[in-house]
Amino acid sequence: xxxxxxxxNVQTPSRRRFTRRGFLKVLGIGTGGxxxxxxxxxxxxxxxxxxxxxxxxxxxxxxTPAGPESPMMWFEITPDxxxxxxxxxxxxGQGIHTTLAQIxxxxxxxxxxxxxxxxxxxxxxxDPQLVFTFGSTSTISLYQPIREIGATMRHMLHVECADQxxxxxxxxxxxxxxxxxxxxxxxxxxxxxxxxxxxxIPEETIALKSAEEFRYIGKSVKRVDxxxxxxxxxxxxxxxxxxxxxxxxxxxxxxxxxxxxxxxxGTADAQPGVIAVVIEDNFAGIVAEHRSQAxxxxxxxxxxxxxxxxxxxxxxxxxxxxxxxxxxxxxxxGDVDSNITTGTxxxxxxxxxxxxxxxxxxxxxxxxxQGDKITVYTATQSPALPRDAIAAALDVEPDSILVIPxxxxxxxxxxxxxxxxxxxxxxxxxxxxxVHVGWNRPEDMRYGQFRPPVHNVLTASIENGEVLAVEHxxxxxxxxxFVQELSGATFFETVLGxxxxxxxxxxxxxxFPHRQTIYHRAKLPIPTAFWRGLGTFPNTFAVETFMDELAxxxxxxxxxFRLKYLPPDELGARMKAVLERVGEMSDWYGDVQDGRxxxxxxxxxxxxxxxxxxxxxxxxxxxxxxxxxxxxxPGFVVNPDGATAQVQGTIVMALSSVYHESITVENGMIQxxxxxxxxxxxxxxxxxxxxxxxxxxxxxxxxxxxxVIGTVPAAVSNxxxxxxxxxxxxxxxxLV
Amino acid sequence: xxxxxxxxxxxxxxxxxxxxxWAIRDTIGLTGxxxxxxxxxxxxxxxxxxxxxxxxxxxxxxxxxxxxxxxxEGLVSIDADGNEVLHPIQxxxxxxxxxxxSWCMSxxxxxxxxxxxxxxxxxxxxxxxxxxxxxxxxxxxxxxKSAVARASEMMEDNS
Numbered sequence: 001x002x003x004x005x006x007x008x009n010v011q012t013p014s015r016r017r018f019t020r021r022g023f024l025k026v027l028g029i030g031t032g033g034x035x036x037x038x039x040x041x042x043x044x045x046x047x048x049x050x051x052x053x054x055x056x057x058x059x060x061x062x063x064t065p066a067g068p069e070s071p072m073m074w075f076e077i078t079p080d081x082x083x084x085x086x087x088x089x090x091x092x093g094q095g096i097h098t099t100l101a102q103i104x105x106x107x108x109x110x111x112x113x114x115x116x117x118x119x120x121x122x123x124x125x126x127d128p129q130l131v132f133t134f135g136s137t138s139t140i141s142l143y144q145p146i147r148e149i150g151a152t153m154r155h156m157l158h159v160e161c162a163d164q165x166x167x168x169x170x171x172x173x174x175x176x177x178x179x180x181x182x183x184x185x186x187x188x189x190x191x192x193x194x195x196x197x198x199x200x201i202p203e204e205t206i207a208l209k210s211a212e213e214f215r216y217i218g219k220s221v222k223r224v225d226x227x228x229x230x231x232x233x234x235x236x237x238x239x240x241x242x243x244x245x246x247x248x249x250x251x252x253x254x255x256x257x258x259x260x261x262x263x264x265x266g267t268a269d270a271q272p273g274v275i276a277v278v279i280e281d282n283f284a285g286i287v288a289e290h291r292s293q294a295x296x297x298x299x300x301x302x303x304x305x306x307x308x309x310x311x312x313x314x315x316x317x318x319x320x321x322x323x324x325x326x327x328x329x330x331x332x333x334g335d336v337d338s339n340i341t342t343g344t345x346x347x348x349x350x351x352x353x354x355x356x357x358x359x360x361x362x363x364x365x366x367x368x369x370q371g372d373k374i375t376v377y378t379a380t381q382s383p384a385l386p387r388d389a390i391a392a393a394l395d396v397e398p399d400s401i402l403v404i405p406x407x408x409x410x411x412x413x414x415x416x417x418x419x420x421x422x423x424x425x426x427x428x429x430x431x432x433x434x435v436h437v438g439w440n441r442p443e444d445m446r447y448g449q450f451r452p453p454v455h456n457v458l459t460a461s462i463e464n465g466e467v468l469a470v471e472h473x474x475x476x477x478x479x480x481x482f483v484q485e486l487s488g489a490t491f492f493e494t495v496l497g498x499x500x501x502x503x504x505x506x507x508x509x510x511x512f513p514h515r516q517t518i519y520h521r522a523k524l525p526i527p528t529a530f531w532r533g534l535g536t537f538p539n540t541f542a543v544e545t546f547m548d549e550l551a552x553x554x555x556x557x558x559x560x561f562r563l564k565y566l567p568p569d570e571l572g573a574r575m576k577a578v579l580e581r582v583g584e585m586s587d588w589y590g591d592v593q594d595g596r597x598x599x600x601x602x603x604x605x606x607x608x609x610x611x612x613x614x615x616x617x618x619x620x621x622x623x624x625x626x627x628x629x630x631x632x633x634p635g636f637v638v639n640p641d642g643a644t645a646q647v648q649g650t651i652v653m654a655l656s657s658v659y660h661e662s663i664t665v666e667n668g669m670i671q672x673x674x675x676x677x678x679x680x681x682x683x684x685x686x687x688x689x690x691x692x693x694x695x696x697x698x699x700x701x702x703x704x705x706x707x708v709i710g711t712v713p714a715a716v717s718n719x720x721x722x723x724x725x726x727x728x729x730x731x732x733x734x735l736v
Numbered sequence: 737x738x739x740x741x742x743x744x745x746x747x748x749x750x751x752x753x754x755x756x757x758w759a760i761r762d763t764i765g766l767t768g769x770x771x772x773x774x775x776x777x778x779x780x781x782x783x784x785x786x787x788x789x790x791x792x793x794x795x796x797x798x799x800x801x802x803x804x805x806x807x808x809e810g811l812v813s814i815d816a817d818g819n820e821v822l823h824p825i826q827x828x829x830x831x832x833x834x835x836x837x838s839w840c841m842s843x844x845x846x847x848x849x850x851x852x853x854x855x856x857x858x859x860x861x862x863x864x865x866x867x868x869x870x871x872x873x874x875x876x877x878x879x880x881k882s883a884v885a886r887a888s889e890m891m892e893d894n895s
Contacts, residue, residue, distance in 0.1 A: 003861025093874050153739050216834050222833060229838035230826045231806035232768015235840065239767035247762065273751060278816030290751050291758055311868050358773045363838040405860040409770070441773045641833055645879070649836055675871070683869045683877040705781030 034199060036153045036191050037074025045538055048379045073146065073349040075104060081177055081189025090133040090381055091119065091225055092408035092415065094705045095230060098223045099139055100146060102638055104218040107150030111177040112216070115355030119223055122387045123402040132382040135253060139638055140607065140700045151206040156199060161191045166439060211698050220641030236407045237417060241268045242434040245366065246275055248427040249294035250437065251303055252447060252594035255668030256526055258308025260284060266302030272515020277301070278318035278430040285651060287427045287435055295440070309525035309668040316665055318628045322457045328497040331689030333515030336469045343463030346553045348546055352538035352731045353662035355451040357531060358680060362444035365417055367424035368434035374401040374425065379408040380417030386539040389418040390425045413530030414448055450526070450663055451531030452502065456542030465554055467565065469514035472543060476535060477504040477528035477709040478521070500571025505539035506711050509604050510547070510565035511572070526665060532653060533709035536605045541712025541717070541731060544601035548718040549727070558600050559588050574600060574609045577694050578631045583689055586613035586629040596626060599718030601711040607702025608634040609620040612651070622732055625655060625687040625716060633694040635701030646693045646704045651689055654679035654712030655662040662732050737801050742810030756792040756800055757781045760807060765794060768808035768841065768842050772871070776841065779870030782843035783807050789850035808842035811849065814850035825849050836874035844870050848884045
């Protein structure tokens with residue numbers, strides 16, 4: 001066993017403080033509007049705090065930074081008093097554009113109705129790492145810089161307005177994009193239109209509002225993207241259209257990882273509607289006038305495949321099994337080895353199945369290759385990824401590719417737009433027309449990167465009714481390592497040993513005297529990577545079900561057990577508050593309706609503490625969840641209703657996985673093909689859900705899109721134990 | 737062939753046996769109707785054919801020639817000043833802040849409007865049964881249910 005506990009960075013036990021400040025800049029050249037942005041100064045982003053002064057005016061087109069630095073985000077107000085907020089995050093349904101707009105609108109005192117939020121394309125030179133919309137980090141990383149830009153921009157407008165009105169700045173107040181001095185008022189747009197000369201960013205740091213002064217932050221502001229979405233106007237990657245476009249389809253291997261040993265056109269190019277048959281290195285595709293024609297012609301290609309995996313489901317279970325030896329120590333408190341055999345031992349094993357994202361919008365991209373200018377419309381959580389993948393595939397400079405991210409019809413960790421973008425790029429280059437490739441459901445279900453299967457083994461020793469030591473060993477398919485290997489890097493694999501993202505949720509946070517966690521890498525021939533919550537879903541299921549088993553073994557109420565073993569620090573205090581609140585809401589100690597029982601689970605994931613109580617029964621040999629109560633503490637909540645929606649959705653997605661979701665493999669191919677063999681949860685199976693938040697500070701410290709997901713399977717499992725004594729140790733649930 | 741969609745006639749040239757969803761989305765360009773599974777299971781592609789909610793991904797174009805097809809784009813009406821007026825179901829989905837990614841929502845609303853025409857004052861159980869065959873991967877079911885109930889009340893007030 002390798003001792004690697006000193007580099008464990010899976011979760012930081014202490015609250016993070018955000019002190020960073022971007023460099024502010026007036027962007028663009030020309031006349032017309034005011035644009036202020038923050039500029040990322042490379043590695044200084046985290047700690048450096050300094051205000052840069054620059055000046056310029058609007059060009060009317062997207063500004064490009066003059067220096068080597070990349071803009072982090074920028075806000076633009078035009079003479080018509082409209083505000084456009086360029087935010088470095090992709091809207092994938094989580095409401096992030098609304099949340100970030102709230103933060104900006106508050107400090108800038110914007111009229112909510114004047115705001116448009118835009119996503120970053122790759123031509124605007126956003127920092128790709130920052131745009132990567134992933135890991136529930138958007139709000140916590142951008143909260144402070146957005147407020148600083150907003151406050152600075154408002155101050156600049158005040159100074160200019162005071163000049164224009166001939167009054168002192170002190171007399172001015174602003175609200176709803178209007179600045180008022182006594183009986184006189186001007187809109188931001190009017191002030192900008194009347195501007196003579198240059199805008200100057202103030203030298204001093206502008207004071208931010210106190211929490212009591214917030215008008216948008218902390219309020220349930222309505223989503224900015226719903227009108228377009230509910231009238232069918234919103235454009236997703238699958239919807240993108242250009243004049244003269246054609247449609248593509250691509251041949252898929254019969255086994256995962258198989259490559260083309262022979263690829264000829266066959267009679268495909270003679271099929272109806274076919275414009276071209278495109279053969280590249282390990283690639284065969286069709287371009288046709290209609291999508292259905294392209295797919296139909298695939299059958300007429302003359303192809304042979306070789307290699308690939310022939311793995312079966314049993315092989316996968318064998319690979320993903322905690323071995324007696326080896327593993328990487330990722331947590332060590334006290335001395336588990338000397339104490340784990342003392343007193344009474346409790347041991348349990350858990351398994352979580354492989355799963356697919358099943359976002360309802362399949363992968364889609366429209367690519368237009370016109371000589372050395374390439375335009376890409378795709379649903380992507382990170383526009384730089386398809387840009388770089390297409391650049392490598394077509395052997396062109398990344399700068400020649402403009403990736404315009406669209407709305408995302410569900411991502412959950414699978415929307416990168418890279419594979420489908422490369423396919424459309426090959427096809428477009430061959431025909432000189434824009435080509436759209438939109439995967440069908442079987443392609444989307446089989447040729448992705450899956451949630452890895454996980455095996456967890458937990459052991460504890462109990463002495464004199466007290467838990468003395470707990471050991472958690474997990475074997476997981478890759479999450480981060482898979483993506484890392486794609487890039488050819490092995491740094492983290494070598495240095496860290498353990499896949500940090502697969503290990504999310506695996507650490508033992510309760511205050512047992514001796515505890516440790518050991519990770520075993522299970523390298524599968526089936527690609528596995530990001531799925532909502534990463535390791536949090538399987539690992540929290542195992543750990544929190546085991547906590548219930550320990551509560552039972554020590555003859556304690558599961559709530560009392562958790563409260564007894566809280567860590568004696570700030571995290572423990574947050575856990576206590578969340579547990580007590582969910583206990584209150586669910587009437588934990590009260591009576592339960594006949595035939596039902598309640599289960600409890602807690603999670604600490606990426607800064608957010610959450611606890612869920614599920615009330616379940618068994619009807620017709622199936623588990624039913626009737627009610628769910630969830631309390632989360634992500635620090636400060638910027639948009640309570642948006643956060644509530646995230647929790648509701650997370651609970652429903654988790655239940656879908658608890659009840660149904662299992663990807664299985666035979667002879668190297670995914671057996672599931674469509675929703676008839678991979679069903680999702682439906683409205684009838686969704687419980688009533690009550691959500692509440694504990695605001696444990698004045699700053700967001702934890703994410704909201706994922707962390708709750710791990711509490712759900714454990715809460716259901718624990719409810720079933722309370723109901724009939726049966727332990728659910730496998731997902732999806734199989735009742736015996 | 738001719739398709740009548742949202743009161744407009746479209747002359748479309750599509751392959752034999754083309755499914756309606758592709759004629760609507762790719763050929764005509766009304767991309768508010770979404771593809772999700774191609775086997776009529778998820779409901780994202782739901783449109784109205786002569787007022788009835790149908791899965792356009794398993795509906796051959798030939799079978800709907802001469803029929804009135806309504807898509808999500810046809811739910812909005814235009815008032816005397818030329819402004820768009822949302823259908824009560826759309827307003828209810830905004831009021832209840834229903835969507836997340838919203839890929840399924842056109843299908844949800846088309847299913848709901850056809851249902852509410854048949855059953856203007858449904859019970860909660862009836863709403864759940866009527867909406868049970870439309871998937872929402874983001875898990876907005878709780879809010880969809882509330883919004884359908886709210887739309888029912890709004891439509892009652894309007895009538």
